[in-house]
Amino acid sequence: MENDKYKVLLVDDDITLCDLLSEFLQEDGFAVETLNSGDAAILRLMETDEFDTVVLDIMMPGMSGLDVLRTVRAKRHVPILMLTGRGDDIDRIVGLEMGADDYLAKPCNPRELGARIRAIIRRTQQGNSSNIVHAQLHGIVLDSGTRTALVNNIALPLTGAEFNALSLLMERAGQTISKQDMTQEVLNRPLEAYDRAMDVHVSRIRQKLAAVSIQDVIKSVRGVGYQMLTEPQLQQEKG
Numbered sequence: 001m002e003n004d005k006y007k008v009l010l011v012d013d014d015i016t017l018c019d020l021l022s023e024f025l026q027e028d029g030f031a032v033e034t035l036n037s038g039d040a041a042i043l044r045l046m047e048t049d050e051f052d053t054v055v056l057d058i059m060m061p062g063m064s065g066l067d068v069l070r071t072v073r074a075k076r077h078v079p080i081l082m083l084t085g086r087g088d089d090i091d092r093i094v095g096l097e098m099g100a101d102d103y104l105a106k107p108c109n110p111r112e113l114g115a116r117i118r119a120i121i122r123r124t125q126q127g128n129s130s131n132i133v134h135a136q137l138h139g140i141v142l143d144s145g146t147r148t149a150l151v152n153n154i155a156l157p158l159t160g161a162e163f164n165a166l167s168l169l170m171e172r173a174g175q176t177i178s179k180q181d182m183t184q185e186v187l188n189r190p191l192e193a194y195d196r197a198m199d200v201h202v203s204r205i206r207q208k209l210a211a212v213s214i215q216d217v218i219k220s221v222r223g224v225g226y227q228m229l230t231e232p233q234l235q236q237e238k239g
Contacts, residue, residue: 006121007031007050011041011068012057012083021055024110030117038063045072052124053117057083057106058091066095073099079120079160083108089194096200101161102187103197119188124160135170137228138217140209142167151212158208161186165201169218169228178225202226 008030012018015036022032033051035041038060045054054072058065069080082095082103092103104116124147135142141150147163149156158166164186168177182198183191191198206218217234219227229237 006052009051009054010034013060028114038068041068042071053120054080069098099159137170161201166205173228174230176221176227
């Protein structure tokens with residue numbers, strides 16, 4: 001699929017910035033629709049599944065980007081990229097915990113924004129290729145073709161980034177995967193300084209697994225990254 005078939009919803013109350021980013025993204029081959037309020041974004045996203053990605057400003061008057069994210073994520077699985085103020089680490093972490101797929105600090109380079117959007121679309125489209133992978137471990141069943149995760153035939157609600165992180169951990173069960181490698185393979189971008197995105201995605205996976213009584217299967221390796229324990233390793237840890 002070419003870029004001109006990808007549709008992006010850009011939501012920012014800064015009309016001038018919104019127009020500039022929209023113009024660049026359209027020149028880069030994306031179809032772009034812009035909105036300038038959280039209320040309008042929710043109405044639009046509740047009526048359609050046509051968007052491949054949503055670019056959402058966090059700091060908006062009235063209904064904030066976090067309010068939009070919370071409302072949309074309860075009903076839709078569309079990938080969401082947050083635009084945050086530079087240095088607003090708390091908003092970034094909260095947004096990721098609420099189900100955003102990634103973030104980019106403002107003011108952002110339009111070329112970087114286009115690259116991030118393509119990265120998000122690439123990873124959400126991975127399951128459409130012929131290389132369909134089925135993985136099963138600790139009662140978790142992943143199907144990369146349908147991008148679904150099941151535990152005892154019950155769907156595990158994962159964002160695109162969470163699905164890819166869990167798939168990578170299961171694929172390399174028993175191995176420690178560095179945060180640098182996970183960020184590159186899961187988010188399709190390099191690990192940045194003070195980057196907590198992967199930590200939050202793994203934390204959310206753990207919470208969702210714990211909710212279906214699967215605990216302690218993902219181990220933190222201090223200063224390195226994460227590891228999905230094999231069954232023997234899990235028994236050894238418990239012993």
